[in-house]
Structures are given as structure tokens and as C-alpha cells.
Amino acid sequence: MASSYSDVQKAVRVEKFRIWFAWVSGGVIMAIITNATRNVSVVSVITEVLFFVLGILSTVAAVRMTSALNRKATTARREVLGNDL
Numbered sequence: 001m002a003s004s005y006s007d008v009q010k011a012v013r014v015e016k017f018r019i020w021f022a023w024v025s026g027g028v029i030m031a032i033i034t035n036a037t038r039n040v041s042v043v044s045v046i047t048e049v050l051f052f053v054l055g056i057l058s059t060v061a062a063v064r065m066t067s068a069l070n071r072k073a074t075t076a077r078r079e080v081l082g083n084d085l
Contacts, residue, residue, distance in 0.1 A: 005080040012073045016066055023062045027055065 030051040037043045 005076050008076040009073055012069045015069055019062050019065050019069075023058055026058055030055065 034044070034047050034051055037047050
């Protein structure tokens with residue numbers, strides 16, 4: 001069972017990295033696009049508002065996914081260690 005917990009812990013760590021790497025990559029791409037459209041007034045305003053909303057939604061999604069992974073790791077730890085924390 002200890003290897004099972006170790007496997008879960010490694011998988012959770014990798015998934016967290018993937019989630020936050022995708023979040024950062026998306027933010028960089030949105031910033032590049034916003035910067036590229038800054039000279040076109042209407043498009044610039046639309047992209048800024050759209051990317052602001054999408055940034056908030058992606059942040060909420062990333063935090064929720066990370067919390068779910070933390071709960072999964074905690075459940076696996078409790079099964080292996082048998083304690084009630």
C-alpha cells in the first residue's frame with residue numbers, strides 16, 4: 001500500500017505542475033495577444049475584457065482542480081497511514 005500512496009503522491013504532483021504550467025502559459029499567450037492588439041482601439045478593449053474574464057475563470061478552475069487533487073492525496077494518505085487528520 002505504501003507504494004500506492006507514493007504513486008498517488010507523484011501523480012498529484014505532476015498533475016498540479018501541468019495545471020499551473022497551463023495556467024501560466026495561457027496567461028503569457030493572452031498577454032502577448034493583448035499587447036499585439038493594443039494599437040487597434042476597439043479590438044484592444046474587447047480582448048482586454050475577454051482575457052480578464054477568462055483569466056479569472058481559469059484561475060478559479062485551476063484552484064478547484066488543485067484542491068480536488070489535494071483531497072485525493074489526503075484520502076490516499078489516510079488509507080495508507082490509517083490516521084484521522
